[in-house]
Amino acid sequence: MKKKLISLLVIPILCLFAVCSFHFVKADTALGMVQVNLHTDGRLESSDVLKNMPITLTSTTDASQTFTLTCEDSSNVIKTKKTIPLGDYVVSFQLPENYVTLSGVYTNGPRTDTYVQNGNVVTLNQKFAYNMIYINIKEREEPQPVEKYGKVEVNLHTDGKLVESGVLKNMPVTLVSKEDSTKTYTLNCQDDSNRAELENVPFGEYIVSFDIPEKYEVLDGKVGSGVMGNYLANGNTITIDNEYAYKQLYINVTKKEAPQPVVKYGKVEVNLHTDGKLVESDVLKSMPVTLVSKEDPTKTYTLNCQDDSNRAELENVPFGEYMVLFDILDGYEDLGGTYGVSGTYMHSTDTITIDNEYAYKQLYINVKEKKEAVTDNGSQNPESNENASSSNDSKKQESKDLNTDKKKSKSVKTAVFVNSLFFVSLSLFTGILTILFYKKTKKS
Structure with missing residues (x-):
């Protein structure tokens, strides 16, 4: 009885062991290894490109079964262990900026493989060796535009004529690109010719910019002497589109005449x-x-x-x-x-x-x-006193002179009186003597 019971227990155990053994062997044989090599222009170069572009494998039979492969260094090589079931997988990756994928065949000795593109299907069918995936990329080369250059000449006229002077030398003309205002080209005149030229100006549209010197102003109108076109003003636009001949610019100025005020x-x-x-x-x-x-x-x-x-x-x-x-x-x-x-x-x-x-x-x-003013107390100001003193002196001098004249006159009169008296006395005395002498003579 015991033996029959043991035999009944052994059978399920053997069956369980057989099932487990079959499952583990099946799982081991279904897993494979993958190696990704990122080439640049057909060569494996150390860089950090693959590190920035993880590779995803998505099963073609079960979209939920995906495996992401990442590079941990700058080798541009990814190696996995036996973790990915064998089968067909869609390869997807996102290229870094400025890179594009290249197609073609990779040959290394006897080994030949086709470079994988984003979205291609690869088959993992080796469980004991790496399943190799090769991706080839290169840096994108932006096409460089063919730059053409022209020549520019500016002519400064005064009242419609090209006159040699130092005006243009003091007013550089600048061309400012309408496409990129940081690009400017300046024409400088080095002498008194009032002409300036510049080569190697890229084709394009430009705004003409200049400052008129003081005492001058811009004149418009047509350019004469058989030249087609108008005189330019500050801010006008020109187009450089000829690389074999000068683009002619003409600017016309006149000397300002300051209006003279009307003086009456x-x-x-x-x-x-x-x-x-x-x-x-x-x-x-x-x-x-x-x-x-x-x-x-x-x-x-x-x-x-x-x-x-x-x-x-x-x-x-x-x-x-x-x-x-x-x-x-x-x-x-x-x-x-x-x-x-x-x-x-x-x-x-x-x-x-x-x-x-x-x-x-x-x-x-x-x-x-002016009349001399006398104050209430009879005194005068210094100037008046001085004048008064001078006047008094004059009056005193006049009075003195008058007294002197009077004295002189009195003396003269006295002298005349004495003389007259003397002559009268002398005459009387002489008369008396004459009478006495006559009487004496008569007696005798």
Whole structure:
């Protein structure tokens, strides 16, 4: 009974062992190894390209069964262990930027393999050796445009003519690319020819840029002398499209003429009054009147009297405001006041306006002779005292001279009286002697 029970237990155990043995053998025989080699232009080169482009194998029979192969170094080679079941797989990968895949055949001795493209199917059918996958890439070469270059010449005209001068030398002309404004080409004139040229300017559209020197301005119009085209202005666009002949640029300038202000002129007359009356004397002749421009004090105009009329006049005085300046002569003082109905007498530093070119601008100044002022206590100022002292001295001298003259006159009169008395006495004495002598003679 026991033996029969043991035999019954052994049978399931043997069956389980057989099933397990079959499963492990089947799994081992179904796994394979894979090696990926990334070539660049047909050669295996060390770089980090494969490290940045993982390879994915997706089963053709079970899309959920995928295996991603990555490179851990810069060898551009991936090796796996026996972890991938044998079968057909779609190869997929993402190329790094600036790379493209190359097709063709890889030959290494007796071994020949076709380079795999993204999306190709490979078959893993070796369980004891690496299944080799070769991918060939190269750097993408961007096609370089064929650059063409032209020549440019600029001609600067003055009033439509090419005149030698230093103008263009002081106004470089710059071409700014419309496609790339960082690309500029400048034409510099080295002499006084007013021509400048430049070669090797790439084909394209350009904005012409220049600054006109001070005292000049741009003129437009057609270019003469058989040349087709218009004169250029700053900011115009040109096209360089000829590599065999100069692209001609013409710029026309003219010299600015600063507009001259229209200056109008007036007439001025000054009249010097004494106590409100125009009296002929030489006072104004000795006190010229000056007009000083308030806008420009360096501009002055002087009225000089040439005679004793106390009138002076001056024409061609520019319109504007003026300060009137004059100095009163010694012995005179400024009276001021109102002159008739026409205005007020002027003082030095007063302001007048010249604004009439057809009639005289009349100026009136009023003066009077100074009189010595006596104070309440009878004293005078130092100057008056000095004058008074001088006057007193004169009067004393005159009085002294008069007394002297009186004394002299009295002396003369006394002398005349004594002489007369002497002659009268002498005559009487002589008469008496004559009478006495006559009587004596008669007696005898």
